[in-house]
């Protein structure tokens with residue numbers, strides 16, 4: 001593969017309910033940061049797939065896109081992973097970007113790897129950081145070995161280099177008044193043809209807890225031990241006007257049914273003023289989701305727990321005794 005033929009950074013910009021999602025705007029911002037670190041000043045291109053897309057161009061320009069590729073057709077009005085992934089792959093074949101960023105969303109997690117397979121290249125999923133090395137190599141940082149280490153993933157021999165990232169890890173950038181060059185692209189895609197027919201779209205209506213705007217998050221981990229213990233965290237959170245968040249094991253145990261409150265690589269990244277963590281070891285898969293939290297206070301009975309390395313206040317002790325005392329005091 002002649003990798004020197006590949007130039008520019010593409011960001012797959014996802015739409016939902018008539019809007020470009022925040023995750024995509026953050027990735028556009030991330031692309032502008034990567035661009036500033038690359039000596040050949042590559043173009044940042046937003047790739048949008050769907051129908052009636054003209055409405056998005058101003059917003060994408062103002063968030064960092066130099067160019068926008070619109071793949072606009074009635075056949076993309078309903079989301080179909082086969083169509084979208086093939087269209088993204090065809091865009092890469094035509095425009096030859098060196099880097100492609102995709103949101104680690106339900107759609108992105110289908111489209112990104114499928115396009116990577118079509119293109120016979122690699123994709124680093126759920127990156128927590130993206131960087132450019134001094135020699136210009138794109139570095140995709142991913143937690144590995146159960147979150148105990150952060151690994152640098154490189155894709156030196158294939159293009160494009162593809163990465164996905166969750167919402168909340170990258171930062172939006174504003175380029176007021178920046179107008180991007182808009183191009184229409186109509187790839188000849190087949191997907192699974194008429195083997196798939198969308199009959200109806202049924203949206204699951206479930207009450208969701210949002211950690212996005214929460215100022216205080218009481219987070220519980222596997223150390224909580226029981227459902228009854230979890231209820232104490234709920235009481236504490238409500239007394240503090242906060243919400244509860246969880247680690248993967250606490251969710252797997254079923255102590256909370258709110259999947260959307262799992263914090264970390266496969267969950268959400270949060271920015272509360274205060275994070276209060278109880279019975280959490282501090283695996284990188286979790287702590288990457290609290291990198292931008294304000295004050296981090298952790299309680300763990302193990303004085304050597306890694307969570308203490310990222311905490312402002314450390315309490316070595318039994319979580320339950322501390323939560324009981326806090327509830328009593330409040």
Ligand SMILES: Cc1cc2nc3c(=O)[nH]c(=O)nc-3n(C[C@H](O)[C@H](O)[C@H](O)COP(=O)(O)OP(=O)(O)OC[C@H]3O[C@@H](n4cnc5c(N)ncnc54)[C@H](O)[C@@H]3O)c2cc1C
Nearest residue numbers: 146147221222223247248264265266267279280281301319
């Ligand atoms: C691909 C992948 C993605 C992942 N994504 C995520 C993710 O998004 N979010 C996430 O959270 N995890 C994720 N994980 C799992 C992650 O690697 C860790 O296993 C998990 O974060 C550990 O959760 P924990 O700290 O609750 O449990 P543990 O690691 O079991 O830690 C429990 C802690 O509780 C302490 N403890 C026990 N009893 C008490 C007590 N009475 N009082 C005080 N402290 C006590 C212990 O000392 C221990 O430190 C992922 C893993 C993989 C492989």
